[in-house]
Amino acid sequence: MTHAPEQPAPSRRSVLGAAGGTLAAGLALGGLRPFTAAAAVPGRDHVARLVPESAATELRYPAPASESLIIQQGLPIGNGRTGALLTGDPAHDVLYLTDATLWTGGLNDSLQSDGQFPYGADDFGSFTLLAKAALDLPGHELSAVTGYRRTLDLSNGLSTVTYRLGGVTYRREVYASHPDEVVVIRLTQSGGGTCTGSLSLAGRHGETTVADGATRTASFSGAFPNGLRYAAAAGVSSGTGTVAFEGADITFAGCSEVLVVIAGGTDYAPDPATGYRNPGADPHTIATGRLSAAARAGGSALLSAHLADYQPLYNRMTVELGTSTDAQRSLDTWSRLTALGAQGAPSDPELEAAYLQFGRYLMISGSRDSVPLNLQGLWIDRTDPDWMGDYHTDINVQMNYWLADRAGLSDCFGAFLDYCLAQVPSWTRTTAKSFNDPRNGFRNSSGKVAGWTTAISTNVHGGMGWWWHPAGNAWLCNSLWQHYEYTQDRTELKKIYPLLKGACEFWEARLVTTTVTDPATGASRQVLIDDSDWSPEQGPTDAKGITYAQELVHDLFASYRTAAALLSTDAGYAKTVAGLQSRLYLPEVSPETGWLEEWMTPKNLGETAHRHLSPLIGLFPGDRITPEGSPAGLVTGARNLLTARGMSSFGWGCAWRAASWARLKDADKAYQLVRTVMAPSTGTSNGTSQNLFDMYDLGSRATLQIDANFGTPTAMIEMLVYSRPGVIELLPALPGAWAAAGRITGVGARGGVTVDLEWHAGKVTSAVLRSTVSTTTEVRAGDWHRTVRLRPGRAVTLRP
Numbered sequence: 001m002t003h004a005p006e007q008p009a010p011s012r013r014s015v016l017g018a019a020g021g022t023l024a025a026g027l028a029l030g031g032l033r034p035f036t037a038a039a040a041v042p043g044r045d046h047v048a049r050l051v052p053e054s055a056a057t058e059l060r061y062p063a064p065a066s067e068s069l070i071i072q073q074g075l076p077i078g079n080g081r082t083g084a085l086l087t088g089d090p091a092h093d094v095l096y097l098t099d100a101t102l103w104t105g106g107l108n109d110s111l112q113s114d115g116q117f118p119y120g121a122d123d124f125g126s127f128t129l130l131a132k133a134a135l136d137l138p139g140h141e142l143s144a145v146t147g148y149r150r151t152l153d154l155s156n157g158l159s160t161v162t163y164r165l166g167g168v169t170y171r172r173e174v175y176a177s178h179p180d181e182v183v184v185i186r187l188t189q190s191g192g193g194t195c196t197g198s199l200s201l202a203g204r205h206g207e208t209t210v211a212d213g214a215t216r217t218a219s220f221s222g223a224f225p226n227g228l229r230y231a232a233a234a235g236v237s238s239g240t241g242t243v244a245f246e247g248a249d250i251t252f253a254g255c256s257e258v259l260v261v262i263a264g265g266t267d268y269a270p271d272p273a274t275g276y277r278n279p280g281a282d283p284h285t286i287a288t289g290r291l292s293a294a295a296r297a298g299g300s301a302l303l304s305a306h307l308a309d310y311q312p313l314y315n316r317m318t319v320e321l322g323t324s325t326d327a328q329r330s331l332d333t334w335s336r337l338t339a340l341g342a343q344g345a346p347s348d349p350e351l352e353a354a355y356l357q358f359g360r361y362l363m364i365s366g367s368r369d370s371v372p373l374n375l376q377g378l379w380i381d382r383t384d385p386d387w388m389g390d391y392h393t394d395i396n397v398q399m400n401y402w403l404a405d406r407a408g409l410s411d412c413f414g415a416f417l418d419y420c421l422a423q424v425p426s427w428t429r430t431t432a433k434s435f436n437d438p439r440n441g442f443r444n445s446s447g448k449v450a451g452w453t454t455a456i457s458t459n460v461h462g463g464m465g466w467w468w469h470p471a472g473n474a475w476l477c478n479s480l481w482q483h484y485e486y487t488q489d490r491t492e493l494k495k496i497y498p499l500l501k502g503a504c505e506f507w508e509a510r511l512v513t514t515t516v517t518d519p520a521t522g523a524s525r526q527v528l529i530d531d532s533d534w535s536p537e538q539g540p541t542d543a544k545g546i547t548y549a550q551e552l553v554h555d556l557f558a559s560y561r562t563a564a565a566l567l568s569t570d571a572g573y574a575k576t577v578a579g580l581q582s583r584l585y586l587p588e589v590s591p592e593t594g595w596l597e598e599w600m601t602p603k604n605l606g607e608t609a610h611r612h613l614s615p616l617i618g619l620f621p622g623d624r625i626t627p628e629g630s631p632a633g634l635v636t637g638a639r640n641l642l643t644a645r646g647m648s649s650f651g652w653g654c655a656w657r658a659a660s661w662a663r664l665k666d667a668d669k670a671y672q673l674v675r676t677v678m679a680p681s682t683g684t685s686n687g688t689s690q691n692l693f694d695m696y697d698l699g700s701r702a703t704l705q706i707d708a709n710f711g712t713p714t715a716m717i718e719m720l721v722y723s724r725p726g727v728i729e730l731l732p733a734l735p736g737a738w739a740a741a742g743r744i745t746g747v748g749a750r751g752g753v754t755v756d757l758e759w760h761a762g763k764v765t766s767a768v769l770r771s772t773v774s775t776t777t778e779v780r781a782g783d784w785h786r787t788v789r790l791r792p793g794r795a796v797t798l799r800p
Contacts, residue, residue: 048307056155057354059333059692064089064142064150064161070096071381071704072681072689075152075159077183079176080368080415082264083378084133084183086174088150088161091140093172095133097183097232098378100370101268101460102130105388106226108463109430115439116467117455119388124457124465127374127389129204129382130264131220131232135185137197140165152691154354154361157310168193177306178368182290184306185260186299194241196253199260201234204383211245217291218250221284226461227275231283232264235291259299263290268460270371270422276461313364316408317746319356321738322349334680334690341679341687347737352716355678358692359403359713362706363412371460372416373400377706379693386696386703390457390465391419393472394536395612398479399652399707402621402659402714405486406721408746408754413483417492419460420476424499426462428452431506435468441541442468444510445531451505456536470510470533473503474552478621481559485725488752488773490566497567500560504577507553512544516585527585535598536614538606545600547587548614555622557581586624587615589637595644596637609646611653613660616642620660623724627665639664650686651677651694655711662718662733670719671735677712721757723749730757730764730781751775753790767798 050056065073065087074085074096085096105125108117118124142148145163152159158175168191176183187195199218201209207220219233234250236243241255252258264287269278294302328336328348340348366377374389375396391397397416404413431452436443453473455464480496511528518524529545536548557577564574589595592602598615599605618624619638627635642660647669649657658673681687681695684702689695694708719733721744728749739762747755752772758765764781771790778787779798788796 051155059152061150078365079178081370093135097131119465183262187258198251209248213245230266233287234262261294263287319353320743324350356713367412367415399711403710448509450509451502471549474556485750551618595641651708658715667733667735
């Protein structure tokens with residue numbers, strides 16, 4: 001490859017509208033902030049346009065979703081705080097509405113008799129539904145209309161329904177606006193028709209909805225026993241016809257266009273000093289204020305502001321994995337997915353690219369300015385979601401955020417970073433108070449405790465649930481540190497530095513000394529190992545030196561030392577941590593199984609094909625084990641363990657496997673696992689549902705567990721671009737299905753770099769690199785490699 005001259009390049013990031021004009025600064029509550037003038041909303045001063053249908057990436061369906069199957073069939077919208085699932089029924093459209101901060105429960109810092117935390121909806125708490133809205137248009141029953149079409153338009157960030165009735169074409173647009181913080185339903189028609197119908201809004205926790213003609217809203221308010229206050233409100237406006245407010249409903253008649261706006265939220269605040277509440281906030285007043293501002297702006301301005309906010313984020317990455325056939329393109333999304341899942345079916349590269357983009361759509365829709373994506377993201381179909389819709393810290397919440405930096409959406413990582421910052425004061429207090437409780441089998445045998453750790457499950461109130469998770473702090477820090485590696489944002493590094501240091505202090509107090517003997521030489525040495533622990537969700541609970549913890553702590557210590565050096569701080573403590581790191585036991589390959597050991601023993605103490613890949617965390621998402629940089633025996637041991645784990649699991653398990661095989665450059669296995677995740681879910685089976693959500697088989701029913709929707713696109717990107725500090729590898733695991741020709745732009749790489757990549761016949765034809773900082777990196781493609789020097793705002797192009 002040759003070096004092309006440097007060229008000016010656009011900034012990696014677009015400015016988001018979230019922090020601008022509409023919203024007064026400084027009042028942080030669960031997605032609710034007070035209004036100023038609607039005209040100040042970003043995007044209001046210029047017109048953003050819809051990407052036309054012919055050019056948009058759409059999920060397409062010939063029928064509405066069934067309300068009873070809304071989690072599998074309903075289309076998701078969201079603005080990072082408010083989410084909704086839609087049925088799209090022309091006569092009776094139902095929306096299941098959520099607010100990311102609507103949580104029961106609380107601090108939950110008292111241990112049970114076993115030394116672990118309570119884990120239920122009443123103590124730990126649960127994410128829950130906010131409301132159900134229903135839009136009724138009598139006479140528009142599916143049996144009466146023709147040409148029905150329902151879409152999720154990923155390019156424009158909205159859902160549409162179109163159909164014909166009595167010679168009139170009706171169109172329905174639904175989206176959740178981030179700049180205006182409302183859900184918008186806009187009914188339009190062409191052909192001289194009008195709309196007559198009603199809107200209802202019902203809480204899910206016993207609230208009473210009242211329609212008020214004075215405020216022109218239907219609304220309700222409520223409060224949970226934990227003191228969290230919440231509200232939701234809906235309004236309807238039209239320039240023609242009539243709109244009436246009576247009882248609990250809003251009715252409209254003879255309207256040529258109808259604008260429905262829904263707002264809601266809580267008085268949650270990410271501040272442990274106030275008990276995670278904003279005592280000065282009135283959710284009801286704020287919600288109704290939002291409706292008034294939205295009504296004044298009008299449908300066209302609301303849509304323009306939404307597009308101006310959403311499109312720059314979505315357009316940061318483009319993906320072309322090949323060309324699908326005309327026969328594939330002619331199918332609706334579910335039929336297409338079903339065809340792809342048939343035995344021996346060829347690839348459908350445009351659908352596979354759309355699946356990747358769907359993950360990005362969910363990230364933009366689910367993770368902005370509020371708490372992070374939980375086990376089900378923003379989208380649930382019941383008040384009591386499985387696992388309480390919590391944050392699992394032994395893979396799930398981390399997998400949710402693998403995608404953000406790689407997919408040009410580093411801004412969306414902010415919700416996760418802010419969550420950790422807001423929760424760690426409570427986690428630190430609970431660790432000091434209870435980790436060494438004599439009933440806790442994971443306690444430190446040294447009797448010392450310092451810093452912080454967490455439990456396997458966490459909520460939004462500083463609370464923990466289920467079992468203590470000693471290495472959870474190190475894994476959260478791994479995610480935070482890798483985010484810094486992608487962005488090179490020193491301001492964020494300063495924010496996370498105390499978390500890195502506190503986690504190191506915890507492990508300084510926890511590590512115990514033991515003696516190991518080299519079987520080849522008979523030499524003995526003393527090493528530091530994790531105290532009594534378990535390899536997550538399997539194996540004995542009193543094992544010492546588990547691979548999972550040893551790898552994570554090694555990574556933590558290395559990250560901390562680099563952070564301290566970059567910030568020119570705590571040189572003395574960094575030296576202490578370096579000493580600890582040098583004495584850490586690092587896992588070996590078992591002579592008995594030929595696998596990388598999961599426990600500090602040659603024996604396998606758990607399930608061979610267990611869903612977790614905990615002992616392989618040094619392969620992915622870590623970087624300690626690499627085919628080029630690690631001893632061949634260690635790489636073989638990792639490959640053997642990954643092989644033993646098998647090629648089938650839950651969606652998130654397959655996603656993790658796919659990313660790991662990509663790291664080992666086995667394109668066929670990585671691609672096979674992507675196809676396994678995308679296999680259609682039927683009945684209660686694992687797989688991808690009609691709306692592309694990943695389904696988790698509970699036996700009696702299927703439930704959404706959203707991490708695979710982020711983990712699988714991450715694996716797809718890793719197959720095309722793998723970055724680690726100082727190295728960017730192009731097409732490390734390109735499968736034959738995508739090899740003919742393809743293109744991906746806007747891939748985030750560590751070092752503050754963005755990569756645009758094109759290939760043909762399995763070979764790189766062009767790569768364009770940009771960076772936000774001055775940096776030097778080695779670029780590799782097969783046997784070719786070159787060191788490239790990058791400067792901010794300049795592009796470097798590499799060609800054969």
